[in-house]
Amino acid sequence: MQEREKILDNYTAKVFKNRKDHIVQLEESGVSQEIAANSRSIPGMMVNRGCCYAGCKGVVLGPLRDVVTITHGPVGCGFYSWGTRRNKANNPDGRNFIQYCFTTDMQESDIVFGGEKKLKQAIKEAVEIFHPECVLICSTCPIGLIGDDIQAVATWAQEAFKIQCVAFSCEGYRGVSQSAGHHIANNGLMKHIIGTGDALPHAGKHTVNILGEYNIGGDGWETSRVLKRIGYEVLNVFTGDGSYEGIKDSHIADLNLVMCHRSINYIAEMMKIKYGIDWLKVNCIGIQETIRSLREMAMYFNDPVITAKTEEVIADEYAAITGDLDFYKEKLAGKTAGIFVGGSRTHHYQSLLKELGVKTVIGGYEFAHRDDYEGRDVLPSIKLDADNKNIEEITVNKDEAKYRLVIDRERFEELKDKIELEEYKGMFRDMDSGTITVDDFNHYETEKLMEIFKPDIFYSGIKDKYMMVKAGMPARQLHSYDYSGPYSCFQGALNFARDSYMAIYAPAWKLIEAPWKTTSTLMGKIGGAQ
């Protein structure tokens, strides 16, 4: 366990005290250890976390294609969250505003005198030009401080334009990371949109929603394709290529599939209470994980036709990729990897890498909570701190008219023991002993880990990508897939294998040498010294 100590070595006493609980080196494969998570970042530490607004507008609400999402605040935040997540969307009804960025672009006088009037006018203008059915308002830092009542503006807009209008108070300083924004977005969607439609359940079909799938690089489309082949009806994807029109009626689904547990578990839980919809934690990254997820779905529905079709599709999809995949497996066997992503992918990709013969030695999350590492069993023992208490917890009640149980409770209990139904066991159970996991990783720790473990490839984001490649290490972005994708299901696994192979075997690496192969690294220079 000396690697962990090496990382913590250089810290001051104060920082050491804070960071030591966020870095875990697993003592025993697959056995959870306690980790500190979802707490404040240390100022000045160059973490990769974004803010509450980024989680709310950027992640959860941004991908909705038929709503006009207005960023209420100065120009920067709206601009920076414009088209930067590669959440793809289709344009079936001429209402796709994904390519647009809307902001109230507040000026100094608006900060001084208040921006409500400007916001109202902006909504009016948006409605006149784009005729959306739904307008969402996301506020940035100054809004909460100057006291604009965006909730009142939303109510006004509903009346004035007969549209749905929902305001999200997702000022950047709320919470400790994007995660607060996910929660706020979940609450708003649940309160004002989910279940407001009047569609009736589709009898005779097996209908599902995919939750926590943002269609980065087309992942959601690939997953939906496979599900449709089996015979499922995919009602809504939250929120990749999702729509207001669809989400209104998402309460009629038979089952909710949860991909990204971190960003959407709130909605899954609340839909269970309000509409009786069970949820299943799935993972469509990696071949074995995809197969497991598909089989567990089939077990849930217990329909012989679906069960047979599931096996048929699995066999067919798998056969289509094996030849090529074998080549990549041969090339990637024995390599090691580091993965630093947001709050779910680090887990999702580990099984895929394992199948390719790549061992994950470093894992890290930006904004995960303890349950994402250790499994939902720890939920009761997580204490709320001051930062998290500020994020509203909403209570929902059973909707008698729309409540519906698809399978009887006896069977539900029986299944619960067998499959990941309303359960998430966390990332640690799939990690090996000796591997390092870092919560809220920062620049310094990343660099140090690179030096210690020297993995063959690093999967991370744009902000640390260049640090790695300049140090001679192949890196691929797992947030936006470097213009590639999809990576989900069978075909996606092949794409991922190809991209990883290309990264590691690029001729450029032969022309340069990684610094640690020639000299010792990390020679911090004293300011001004030549």
Place this chain on the structure above:
Amino acid sequence: MSMNLVNLNVNPCKMCMPMGSVTALFGIRHCFSILHGSQGCATYIRRHMATHYNEPIDVASSSLTEQGTVFGGSDNLIKGIKNVIKLYNPEIIGISTTCLAETIGEDVKNIIYQFYSENPNETVKIIHVSSSGYAGTQYEGFFRALHAVLAQTIMKTGANNKINVVTGQISPADTRWLREVLDSSGLEYVLFPDLSENLDGGYNTEYSRLPEGGTTLEEIAQMGGARFTLELSSFVEDEYSPAKYLFDNYGVQYKRMPLPVGVKNTDTFLNALKELGAVVTSATKSQRKRYLDALVDGHKYSALGRAVVFGEPDTVKAISDLCCESGVVPTVVATGSECKGFAAVLENNVQEACERLFVEKHFIATNADFDKIEELAVETKANVMIGNGDGRRVAAKLGLNLIRCGFPIHDQVGGQRVRMLGYEGSLDLLDKINNALLLGVEETFRITQYKKYYQGNGLDRQNINLSETEPAARTREELHAKNSGKTKTHPCYNCGAGQFGRIHLPIAPKCNIQCNYCLRKYDCPNESRPGVTTEVLLPKEALKKYLYVKEQVPNITVVGIAGPGDALANFPETKETLRLIRQEDPDVTFCLSTNGLMLPIYAQELIDLGVSHVTVTINAVDPIIGAKIYQHIDFMGQSYTGEAAAGILLGNQLSGLKYLTDRGVICKVNIVMLKGINDEHIEDIVKKVRELNCDITNIMQMIPVKGSIFEDMPLVNKKEVMQMRIKCEQHLKQMLHCKQCRADAIGTLDNDISFDFRQGKRQQTIVTEQTMKRIAVATSNGILVDQHFGQVKEFYIYESDGVSVKFIEKREVIPYCKGAAECGVAAEDKIESIIKTIKECGAVLALRIGDSPSKKLKAMGIRSITTYDRIEDAVRKAVNL
């Protein structure tokens, strides 16, 4: 429909101040940035810079949380400073404030003081930049940071022999060029800032967390003692100008000049260096010759260019200059900043470039978002875009090539290496522009020629096979009879129905074809007088207006949709309007007019909506003639020109017409008689549409519209039109009583009372005895009130007693409104000067007028009336109000 969005920024063409501040600080050696605010700001900025520069971008955050917003952020900031020192050991720390820190009123200066007093042995230099995101863009942020660095540096006393060269945000590659020039000049210099290495480093075997390039603190400390400053910026404000600061505080003389892009600007820069004693190398001289040679080689391609230039003010100005000197016309020059004096500096050059090539329209816009830029690009028919990568969406939509330069470029690699400075950089850019233009020709030339010479006329290809959907003859006759019944009360289809009125609802602003006699800023002259409508209505508003008017004017029997664009180019609105009205009024006759391009597609829906009368404007039944009348059409997402356009249009007009007449809809065909173009051909049109069972044709005079291609075409006179109608009468019934009315006309044909219903209000018009009153009119052509008060170049002065209207004279004025940049304090004086030119008038008529001038006018006893109308009518009404 020209939307003037003032509150909603759609696709911003700017970023926030901290972005600029952080970028500038990257040009200083061993400097490390902390953003004081939420950590999202640092993350977003790192993400955007890393993607552009392909370098690790290390920016720390003070990670303020909710608690910080209540109790202040000093704890966080001090912790941040300490951690940055521990892990990075920088020589300088730059603290830029964000919206959050500025809004809670953080006293950063004091926090820094507190840090030093708690850590007396700390030698790191801390610079504080006030850069709230709402007080300006990245452009202002960049200079604010430079200013802050100078203002917070203790200068070395005593003069030295250096010259300072100050730049705004330029690419690392361009910075390297600057350094090469200065190195070879023999001058001692300080380049401030120096982004050349830190944001575009080479591959090193040793990785250093603190980039090693940039202006050193020692150099910066010498800037106060330098002998001269050259500031390469056209628009930096005095308040944050490094050169001005050094002059005011240390007496360093300075000169400000544009970025050295293009031969003139580069000459200016190099001459300035020469005056300071620089040696101009022979290499530079031959580079200059090579650039001039390229200008000559490429001039014939350059002249085809109509460029949209956008981005930061200094970059845009420099590129615009390069365009102008090479013959490319920058028809749209736009920045997202609220840059003062932008238009004034650029106008002359651009105007001259436009005049040389007879380009009528150009726009110089500040505070522009991409929505606006797109609109202007379309309006000026631009064919190339030059600016940052965010223009890609507009470029893709309009099918234009985008030459990427400036910041950010996220969709391509190499943004940090884009060159445009100096003769060689200019040459790079010029080649890119010319190649983009050549590519445009290359991609379209063959297909255009092929269509022209080798493809049969578009009619055959576009004909829609109707045989399968041919309705039974019985139904057709029944429907025709039923619809004919409605003709009895339709004033346009029956000259005996003059006592009945109609209302035109102006809900259809867009058009999908360009007729040569039409200028899109007016509405379609076929069916309506130029000049829409003071308003474009939404379907719901149209319903409201109809119900209101119907109550006041009971003889309204027909609801028509006649533009101001084309009813079917706005089909969702048309459909919704008719649907809503039908719900309220089952009997009223529905009538609409169209150019027919989308007719086959919507014909059945029109029938289903209960439309009984349709007018199609068909000016030719031969694509060769049609090609002379239609400039282009937009059909199914494609733009067509020439005979292909005319062929498609004609095919659709005829098949659509047949579809309607086969189903009993009463159809009228309007024909605009165009001297020397279709006047010999009109009989053929009438014969053709008779074959298709059209009910009536309406041959009309062209209304000349200033600015349209046919504006100077000789007109057919009324007699000739009448003779043609008589000639055609033998083939088909002719309409003789058309009044070519407005898109928002109301009432009987002889008495348009729409003026009384503007904004839904009916005002009683009382004519009283009047003495002569003077009225000033904002007009571009002496026919219509069609100019914005602020943009008018001259006023026409009229006198009227409420009956007769007499033109007195024209008076020139300097327009005050050229975009937001100049609408500041200085604009106030300009309003005064406009008002002075018309001070004795009782009222001023304009298309639009701002709030502030309107109030000023009122204070002087001048009424301001906004309208869109024929001048005579408007003046008369104004006097009688």
